Amino acid sequence: MRRLVTALIIVAILAATAFWLSRPKPVAVTVASVGTGTVEATLANTRAGTVEACQRTKLSTIVGGRIEYLGVKEGDKVDKGQLLLKLWNDDQQASSTLAAAQVTLAAKRAEEVCIAATNAEKEASRQAELRARGFVSPSREESARTDAEVRRAACATARADIAQAEARLKSTRVDQGRVALYAPFAGTVAKIVGELGEYSTPSPPGVPTPPAIDLFDASCLYVKAPMDEVDAPKIAVGQPVRITLDALPGKVLTGTVRRVAPYVSAVEKQARTVDIEVDFAKPDEAAGLLVGYSADVEIILATRENVLRIPTAAILEGGKVLLLEDGKLVERSIKAGLANWEHTEISEGLQAGERIVTSLERSGVVAGAKATEEQAAR
Template sequence: MRLSRFWLLVPFLAAGGWWVWQQQHPTALEVSAASVSRGVVESSVANTRAGTVKACRRAKLSPSIGGQISVLPFAEGAHVNTGDVLLRLWNHDLQANVEAADKGVQAARSQRSASCLQAAETRRAADRASRLRQSASISVQELDKANTAAAVADATCKAAEAQITLTAAQLKAAQAQLERTVLVAPFAGVIADINGELNEYVTPSPPGIQTLPVVDLIEPGCFLASAPIDEVDAPNIKTGLPARITLDAWRGRDFPGKVTRVGSYVIDLEKQARTVEVELAFDNPADLKDLLVGYSADVDIILETRRDVLRIPTEALFDKHYVYVLTDAGKLEKRKIGVGLSNWSFTEVTEGVAEGASIVTTPGAAGVAEGVAAKAKETTDE
């Protein structure tokens, strides 16, 4: 009877022993951990939405009047020089107007020559009449008639001079109208796109009207990155600040650059955060040969840099000033620390932990709490 009672108590005794052992030897929670180390910490600002690689100069060109394309000398991808004709509209009527105006100038000059010669002759006749009147050889009426004829001839000469000015102005107006049918390159560049073919009719493309430009001209070998920065961060950005530019097309590669322009106004787009446009130049000229206009770009503008300071991974920080330290006893200790500069990767530590201390990098993970037994996860190199 006593033996049977003993066997009945065995499960309870075992459970109690297991509980006591668990209290004295709790199962350690595996946590991701990192050591407090020394290194570089930067304070930086990043773009809120994807930026874009742009050409330093880009012109989307269209003629200032509508017309039919008669000359299209270059193809897409061609290199052109400043002043090269990119497009010419049919303009025979305007050329005829220029020729007519030019002939008008020539006719006006001939008319001026004839009028002024006549004026000189009548002035000489008036002078002779004046001398004859002194000897009473002619009457006063004849002298007045000679002087009046001379005055009329002088006025006719001056009118002919004015007519030359008028016809010259008409010639300039006709030439200006003719120039509106010719599209020339404002700078040396590469033709990125042409929206039109020979004999097609094209129209101007003013801003705000959904009409494609006829020629898209890009300056080669000069690029910049343009990125929107949140209005809260914009006051801290100044021209000349260093930056890192990353491109989706070149993952894993940083392009050094610097801020060249900060927008002078805040961009207010519906349903989007208000931003300021910032432009950055690439520092290394060798990087420019790899770029294409339109690449998406992200920028990291460095506001301040501190070297050889204590730092921790930023993800280890919670509640702004706290971390979990993995003590030598295998327990988690919640500890308040002083922080300095911070970015997405690292945060500077000014007090609270020493170099080499092990801290939890996943403070929000399940089971992580003050006093919990823990151990660092083993990492394997792949």
């Protein structure tokens, strides 16, 4: 009997030890206290935006030809109206010289004819006086008057010839403008296609021919960014924006939406976006940025301050959270308000100071499981 009791005691001890060793261990979780702060509803661009110049033009000559003059290099700053490039046009210059000579000749001929017309009119007046005195016949007076009228008409024709010659000269000068490029505004030369002596091809609309000169004005910059078409109805001109650039890590610039495109762009299949343009709120902060920098924008739709909030990553599907209470995970339903990737406003279901679980991705983190708070590494 004593041996039996001893055996039973040993079995019980072994069973208790096995149960103790095999019992479920509490899950280590990270927690965050429910607190108050600012929550914003925001929208972000789907792909990287770009820093653009307010004024940028890609210039090409209207006609093709050999480059005879190239007065700038890439990176040069130019003034408004400065000659940038000119094609060979000796034939046009010769035509212009000929037209100028024709203007001079027409003027001389008109002077000659009009002097003769003036003299003929004087002679007609004298013949009229002589006829009144009876010294000449009526036919003689009529002949003198007719001659004066013909010469006056010839004078008018000669002056019309001057106008025609001047129009021809103007036409040749217009043709010369087809082979020259002038800066439409003060700016910086970004790119030049072609070298001195090479043939430059015009770039008509719809034809993928690179322009001869790419010119931009870096004194005024803005950001152009694509937004998901689903978010387009929420975006309006004047909304505040935060701008970040890879070239300036850690720096946030402010801006405002100045334009929302009135159409949807389908750059890629299943990727339809609406382009927006954002002005820098403080242009001085944008000074020195390079045109073409990649930029990200975050549009602020609404802001609420001093509201109850929790990390957005702590919310389960269905609007629920897990709380750590007395070493156990407890599920609770909440009512959320404004939200972004970082924080979500809580209008019902939680109180300040309560501890919610944020490590939802860990195995075993479910309602009812025993858990312990993970201590931060020192």
